Amino acid sequence: MQTPYDPQNVFARILRGEIPCQKLHDDEFALAFPDIRPQAPIHILIIPKGPYVDAAHFAQTASNDEIAGFWRAVGLMVAQCGAGTNGFRLIANSGEYGGQEVPHFHIHLLGGAPLGPMLSR
Numbered sequence: 001m002q003t004p005y006d007p008q009n010v011f012a013r014i015l016r017g018e019i020p021c022q023k024l025h026d027d028e029f030a031l032a033f034p035d036i037r038p039q040a041p042i043h044i045l046i047i048p049k050g051p052y053v054d055a056a057h058f059a060q061t062a063s064n065d066e067i068a069g070f071w072r073a074v075g076l077m078v079a080q081c082g083a084g085t086n087g088f089r090l091i092a093n094s095g096e097y098g099g100q101e102v103p104h105f106h107i108h109l110l111g112g113a114p115l116g117p118m119l120s121r
């Protein structure tokens with residue numbers, strides 16, 4: 001069963017303007033801003049505007065317009081930050097086993113240097 005959306009999560013608060021962020025992109029469907037604890041020279045978070053807990057919740061219940069709008073914003077950020085040239089990684093941590101800290105669906109866009117293996121033990 002899907003975990004209920006917590007409207008007090010930090011990204012919901014950023015979307016409501018209660019917590020500041022450096023807006024890199026903002027449109028009807030998505031907001032992008034730098035991760036506060038960057039794990040690579042480029043580390044951008046892209047979040048949908050709607051209340052989705054994780055990637056599966058978004059993929060299963062968002063409208064086609066929301067899904068298209070969100071992924072267009074991801075593509076735009078890849079182009080804008082220059083990570084497309086040498087490569088990049090997209091990560092969507094989901095749930096407890098996925099190590100998700102903030103329960104509002106988000107994509108990490110990482111790049112700017114070799115990122116190493118996909119998973120480390």
Ligand code: AMP
Pocket residue numbers: 010019021033034035036037038045092093099100101102103
């Ligand atoms: P995850 O583990 O996938 O849920 O990642 C959540 C990410 O959100 C972490 O990389 C945090 O550093 C980042 N984060 C938490 N609070 C903020 C904030 N106020 N502004 C920007 N990034 C944040």
